[in-house]
Structures are given as C-alpha cells and as structure tokens.
Amino acid sequence: MTTPNSYTTGPDERGHFGNFGGRFVAETLMPLILEVEEAYDAAKNDPSYQADIDYYAKHYTGRPSPLYFAERLTQEFGGAKVYFKRDELNHTGSHKINNCLGQVLLAKRMGKTRIIAETGAGQHGVAAATVCALFNLPCIVYMGATDIARQAPNVFRMKLLGAEVVPVTSGTGTLKDAMNDALRDWVANVESTFYIIGTAAGPHPYPAMVRDFQSVIGREVREQMMEAEGRLPDSLVACIGGGSNALGLFHPFLNDQDVQITGVEAAGHGIPTGEHAASLTGGRPGVLHGNRTYLLQTDDGQIKDAHSISAGLDYPGIGPEHSWLNDIGRVKYVSATDKEALECFQLCSRLEGIIPALEPSHALAHVRKVAPDLPRDHLLVMNMCGRGDKDVFTVAEALGVEI
C-alpha cells in the first residue's frame, strides 16, 4: 500500500477509509443515514453549532482536561516521561461525553425528539442519559444483560438520570447485541429518533463524526504539551474498544510523522486462547454494524463473541479508520491481557492516587511494557479516558475480595 500525503483527509464521500468503512445498512435506514450526513455537514459549517459545543464543553464537561505529568509512575518505570491526558475528570467520568454533546446538539438541530443509544460499560449510556437530561429528551439505552450484571452502578446512574435501560438478551447479551437492538429500534422509529452511537464505528458518517467530536482531546494535548515542554510528544498510547478515545487523541497528530502512535486492544485471557477482544490482532476484515472493518469471526463469517474483563472493550469489531491506519502502518496496534490491566489498575491507584477505568488500564499496561526502555527525555502521552468507580465491583471480584 502506498503512503498517503495526508492521513487526515478521510473518509471519502462514500465514507471509505481506504477499503474500510462504508454504509452497510438496511434500506429503511438509508434515507435517514443520508439525512444525518447532510445535517452534520451543514452543522460543521455553522459557527453557532461549534460555539454551542464549545460552551457546553467548557461549562458543563469541564474542558480542557489537564495534561498531567505522572511523576511517580515515571519514576517507577524508570524511562519515558509519562503524561496522562485526564479525560477521566470530565463530567460523567469519561471521554464519552465529548461525543454525546456533539450528537445531541445535532439531534436537536434535526428536530429529533427521542434518543437511543447502546452501551457496553455503561459510560456511553451514562453520558447519553446525561445530555438527554440536560436537553430534556427521552433516552432509551440498550445494554446487554451480561453487561448490566457487571456494571450495576452505571445502570443505576442511567436510571437516576431519567433514562430507560433496556436489557438485551438476544445473541450473547453484550455490546454487539445492544448495538443490533438499537439499530432495530431505529429502523422502527426513524422519523422521531436519533441514534447516538458511542464509538467511532457504524455506518458513515458516524465514524468521522464521532472522531471529530473526540479530536478535542488531541488538539488540547498539542497545546498543553507545547506549554509544558515546548515541543510535541514523542509517543501516544490509548486503549481501543471501538476506538473513539484513541482516535480523539491520535487524529490531530497523524500527520506528525515523528510521533509514534500505539493503540492497545484487549487481549482478554490471551490471544492464543481465542478469548479476547482484539479485532486487529486476532480478526480479519468483514462487514458488521454498517461498516467494513476488522472483526472477530468464524471461517463461515459468523461474528464471534469478544472477551474482556473490561465491558467497554468487549466488542468484536473496531472503528474503520483504525483498520485503515493499521493496514497502512501509521498506527501500531498491540494488546494487553485482563491480568495485565488488573495489575495496572492497582498500580495506578496506589502510585498516582488515580483509580483508572479498566479500559485505560489496558493502555497503561502497554506503557508499563515500553516506558522502561525509552530515554528519560521521551515524552509519552497516555489517554486516561475514564475513571474506575464503575469497575470497583468487577475488580474486587477478580481479586477475590468481598465488598
């Protein structure tokens, strides 16, 4: 594959990033997908839309989030200078709110009166329920029955925020099934309903739209690192479920060839066991949920269940832009196991006083692997994309502690 002049011009008008992406949806949805695309194109060129996003980002979410020098972890690893982008400090506790604000403001512009969302860890569901409370819209969140059991605090939060949480028992009752049921709801309620997809996946224009909303992360890091160190970072690390927090950090740096970029997938019990959620490492290209991308699938093209201790990474696919960045070699994709993530969850809590979500604990597991061998003047930024309050029950259980 040839190296493009720019890594940030995609997708093309059909929603393709190289061979990935596209619009693989049923005819009932197609007119609506085109309407979303048109509305988003118009909104992007309307300064008042961006001004609304900026206003709520600042006064409601609490942006910009700090870029924090993690001094004790840096000492512990003994190599690279490790910075955290503190998106876990956002209102609702993760990066998901950046995307939900952008989408709900679009839904309002489009005159939609009902919001649906899918959620895995519940972070996206909470963020969606939050913006729906803020803008007085009914919110229906589809969540796999398996995930409801392991993310109980978030289920209750969504209900407190006024959302209806619909347990999904079809398929395997995890994130992919929640997305199927959300799409089924949308097909039946196209006139009134806006679907807030939680990650940089789905049919065009969602992957590009979600990336745009999350790119505030990387844009802030550029400025903050210039201020802190007078130069750009040397490397970036982020965890990947569908890939939205990672793209948000990576995208503004893709054309800075000297910046090394690494995405960390969930290796679950280990790639060789087959029980993992690493679509790029352990999958192959296919078509699901409206886009072509790397998927975990059988020889017959049936989608396989993913496994990760982290509900937010437990998805058998990945956003199409990551598939492209992988194939052209601009971003390196690696993986971290449940066990490594659990260790780093505890390490970060003890050394930095920051209880990370299990998702970014995977990113930290990779940082722990590489940082010791990097020079002390190497500037590494890891996206601390969520806080771990929602995970304390899961972690206690994994550690055999009763609470």
Added chain:
Amino acid sequence: MSESRLERRFAALKAEGRGGLVTFTTAGDPDYDTAYKILQRLPEAGADVIELGMPFSDPMADGPSIQAAGLRALDAGMTLRKTLEMVRSFRAEDDVTPIVLMGYYNPIYSYGVDAFVKDALDAGVDGLIIVDLPPEEDDELCEPAVAAGLHFIRLATPTTDDARLPKVLTNTSGFIYYVSIMGITGTKAASGDAVRAAVTRLKGHTDLPVAVGFGIRTPEQAAEVAAVADAAVVGTAIVEQVKAGLGPDGLAGAGLVDGVIDYVASLAQGVRAARQG
C-alpha cells in the same frame, strides 16, 4: 435473453390472474435434514417463490423469531456452503420453482464474492436479497451478481421516497420487495389501504412485479395483500410454525414438517382465493 425462472413464474401468475405466495424459511432451521424436507415440500404446498434465509449471527433487521431461527440453524452446524448444497439438491428435483437467497453480507464477503456468485449460480439460485447492501454499495456484490446472471432483489420501504426510488430500482430485477412497515421482521402488519397505495406508487416507477411483506400472519391477510400486489411474502409466521414443532429437547418433533407445510398450504389457499380485478 432467455427468461429466468423468476420471470417465468411471475408471468405465469399474471396469466392465471392471481397474486403469488412467497415463503421465507431459514436454511438449516432447526437442522439440515428437517429444513430440507420443508424446502422440498413447499412447492406442493403452494409456494410460488421460495426465499431461503442464510443464517447470520447478527441479523440487524430481523425480529426475535427470525433471529432465533438463524441461531437454531447455526447451533445445528449450518454454514453458507451447506445452504448452497441444499439449493443444489432441491434443484435436482425441481427445476421450476424460483429460489431467492436472503441474508446479510458478511458470510458472503467471507466466502469470497466471486466464488459465491459462481457457486450460487451453479447450485441453481435465482436471486439474492441482501439486507445490508443498499444501492450505495452496489459494486460490492450487486454488480458482479447481476453480470453473472443472478437477480438482485431490493427492498423498498415507506422511507424510500419518490426521489430515492429510482436509485433503489436501478440494478433491481426479478421483483421488488416492498417492506410495508417501518421496522424489523415480525412486528405489525400494514393496513390494506396503505399497501394498495404503496403498490400504486411503486407501479408508477417500475414494471417489475411487486411483492409485499412484513407482518402477514393469516390466510386472510395474505389474500388481502395478494389481491393488490403481485405476491405476498410470509416469513415470521412460518418460522414460528417451525418453532412450534420443536420437542421439549429443542429438536425437531415428529409433526414439525407437516405442521409447517399445512400452514403454508392454508396461506396458499388464501392467496388463490383472492382473484385480482
């Protein structure tokens, strides 16, 4: 160009002055042998066109009944290769009843588009309905399939407005499948008046036969639709008959095939009783 099985069948229905019955069953539900027995007996029960579902793990446009049918088939070891094998066996005995494969793109993409088109033609498949391939993605499968001689049948829905219909009809052949409600399979039925208006609208854009489906459950409903459209499509209600014939162990009970076939025969009687004006 010689007429295809589908074209001959719709021409014959027109000559008879009646609407047809299109049946949907899932290949391999609840197991290969039982599904094949059902398939073999559909023509004698009065199915004019057969839609055979290719099971997929994530059928995003289907309701619980067809989802469950697909999972039963997959659990019993069904694959796309075996679905084609089933069509090939059927064709050895019946060379007139059209078979349209219906499903989602990923298993075909995984199989390889060129190999699939070739093997499907070889097996005696007449057409394809691929739910998640809108006209915007025609270069994926539609164009090579049509070039090789398969019909590509598209769904039109209440959200497909007059501006979009021509795009949906481009490359569509055999018939057009009007989904009479917004929603997934197996939910509600549209009113007779709504169906009549929709068929009239479609006929203003195309000479293709119009089949109407989603939500048809009774011989009376099938008759009502067949009176105004070129065919009525029944899926969920047939698949539920398969489920009703399962034993407590989840395996095919003794009366399963007869139950399904009797039900299809009752639908066929309904359709035949409704002569078109």
